Amino acid sequence: MWTEQDNKLCQSFEFADFRAAFLFMTQVAEIAEAMNHHPWWSNVYNEVMIKLSTHDAGDVVTEKDRQLAAAIDLLLENRPEA
Numbered sequence: 875m876w877t878e879q880d881n882k883l884c885q886s887f888e889f890a891d892f893r894a895a896f897l898f899m900t901q902v903a904e905i906a907e908a909m910n911h912h913p914w915w916s917n918v919y920n921e922v923m924i925k926l927s928t929h930d931a932g933d934v935v936t937e938k939d940r941q942l943a944a945a946i947d948l949l950l951e952n953r954p955e956a
């Protein structure tokens with residue numbers, strides 16, 4: 875579940891292994907490019923932590939962040955292995 879902390883929408887995602895985590899990241903990267911809205915994220919092995927905010931609006935959460943979060947949720951809901 876996304877939580878709002880320090881003007882960012884945050885969520886950590888855990889995958890089976892690094893390969894699955896990196897596949898997720900490549901899929902999110904394509905969505906982010908299409909939306910021209912890019913995540914801050916970190917990855918260690920099977921964990922991806924994402925924090926969304928809008929720099930252009932002064933580093934606060936905007937509708938763009940909510941839309942990217944919703945697109946990420948949809949991506950995970952539609953995973954064949956989910």
Ligand SMILES: C[C@H](O)[C@H](O)[C@H]1CNC2=NC(N)=NC(=O)C2=N1
Pocket residue numbers: 910911912913914926927928929930931
């Ligand atoms: C120039 C370009 O449109 C902007 O820098 C976009 C790109 N991606 C972005 N991503 C995020 N997360 N916040 C922004 O303000 C932002 N701005």
